[in-house]
Amino acid sequence: MIRKVQQSPRLLHNETEGAGLTRKAATLLAEATALEGSLHLPGVRDDYRARLEHVVQLATRALDSAVDNREVALLQWVLLRAQAARAEDARYGAGQLSRGSQRAPTWSDCEDGWQRVEQIVCNAEEAALEAARFAEQLNTDKARAIARRAEIAGNAARKIVLERNRAYTFHADPGFSFGEGWYLAAAALLAGVPIQIRPGAVQELQAKHFLRAAGLAGSLRPYRSRPASPKHLTHIIAEAFHADAPGAQRTLRAAFLGEESPSASLRSWIDGNVGGNSEQKVLLWVRTGDHDAERNTCFDELRQLFELVLNAGLTPIFFGDAVPADLVPTRGVDLTLCWKEPLFQGSDMRLAQLQLFEELKCRHNLVGQIGVTTAGMDGPALMGLPTLYLTQQRNVRLGKWVGAVPGYQEVVRAQGYFEIIRTTLHQWKQHPPGFASQPGEDV
Template structure:
């Protein structure tokens, strides 16, 4: 079986779908979806909208291993980063403007905060829990963002309210809103980030290694991810995907973050 499984169950990483769809666009890979999966309809809708309907095959056991998908993406970006990014933006975002309901929802969340903003991703899942967000570090990241004159936008899993400063925007668990749970849930989430970037001053994103960040990263949002040691899979994107940065938790790593925040403001 040479088809790669596009996971459509909430228990699997939502962001892994970005890898597979991107690699399929670049290398013509075959894709399969488990029939009856909870998010089968949104998955098929996303692939169809991305021009990958012809890549979908009947579901079979023993699918191809996805470990080298990030390598395929890195090679496409190294060959021609502008072309690769254009391909993904056209496929993932399409030509239609975001729905008025989405724009209204976003405007309501960031009302009265015109300053430039940074997404702070929060991960608290059960899978590979050692990679989860450390709340002490999250507080430190938030302070760095605020001290740089930027507004943090918390996004992803839930976070204790005491960690969210008064100036921040709290969009944690926002992905559970009906707006982002319909048949077009994948495109809607990417349109959320794009709308924040184009209309509300979003200049970058940072967090632990969570695949959810990689959709907007591939579409051009400057990205900094924190890791305990060099990441073999995602490290291939550093120097290939524009604005994609890996920061290992070594002495002085906060200074690297501080410098990056200054660069994002320029």
């Protein structure tokens, strides 16, 4: 249709403002259409959108003053094609922005992004309605076909919002962090977030067992692609703890520990590996994973932490990934890699690990835990075990728990940070956490 406009100057024979606007709108639409094959190139789509917006503005002004039937029809065609193009472009933009918003690093960024997606979707729907209006006025099969494409684009854009996956994935594969499951379950208990598990995951049955035992069967949703980002969960949990820290902790302890006492085999295992040492103890977490390897434990630092713990009159318990054999002297307890043992790999694997921490705290004088930023520490931290985690710089995600989750501290590796650790160890020694004889009691 644009070619016909360019080849029929008689339609624009009147050099009025309206005729000039009509010519300019048709020319701009032709220029925008010429860009459609290169929209993937940097900056081209923005130029394309700006041209379409300008076309609509000019053609609408011209149509308001047009009196010649041929000019009116031409402007209706221009507006039909421009609005249809806007609807299809908005559908594309909504899809792109939704992907980025869904994986945004913070909950507020995610919600802000989805609000902008909603605005773009509304633009797509409005453009489709305008295209339908002009198609009705033109009353041709070609016009109706163009309007139909715009309608499909508007519906597809709305579908992006309607089908937003609000569920968070409970990773049940050994390749993912075991600890992340604890704070996903915590967010579900405290804020009602929905949960999904990938079918066929290695530990799918164990994950479902844990969630059902925690009363979260109703939170499970069918697995879908593009889940919500787990990075939001620390913010969600922090909000609940800020509102009512004792209540949040009671809720988690009651759900995670339940009413079941630790098994005789678990208690026997702990006694055999920890022994009858009555000294107060501190967990020293070890991380040596491939993911974000820069966060892994530095063994030179671990040796210094070990000395600090001993000098404070406490016994270190190494937990997590393996450590060099020469790093565990006679006064230390080595529980690294214990999570791989059959006792902690059964259907109740998550409960068994939490019960391990509780037993160490209640019957073996565990007073706190220290480690790098690893999600494995989060379960006991949420349950009330004083926690000190080390980081190179302020952690945007986990930092939200500082001042919210009782006893949760962040230590940035800056000058004097070992002194902060030394002071904290003495505080733990003098004021150990309370012993919770029942899962639902305050800690």
